[in-house]
Amino acid sequence: xxxxxxxxxxxxxxxxxxxxxxxxxxxxxxxxxxxxxxxxxxxxxxxxxxxxxxxxxxxxxxxxxxxxxxxxxxxxxxxxxxxxxxx
Numbered sequence: 001x002x003x004x005x006x007x008x009x010x011x012x013x014x015x016x017x018x019x020x021x022x023x024x025x026x027x028x029x030x031x032x033x034x035x036x037x038x039x040x041x042x043x044x045x046x047x048x049x050x051x052x053x054x055x056x057x058x059x060x061x062x063x064x065x066x067x068x069x070x071x072x073x074x075x076x077x078x079x080x081x082x083x084x085x086x087x
Contacts, residue, residue, distance in 0.1 A: 043067065
């Protein structure tokens, strides 16, 4: 049985099971759940852009992360089980 890119449930389950995700222009890379990241680690985004985590604040079942990308600080909120690429 094949799945297509729009089938988010099957691709998300596959990502969690394999510990990888697909990034545009990069390909398949190692990943882990957002709740497992620590301050000082990096996240990789599409096109190979990397962000450094400088602060993590738990917000119920979510996490608020302060990240630095290209010298600018951003606040991002993720569900604890969201798969993010390891930078």
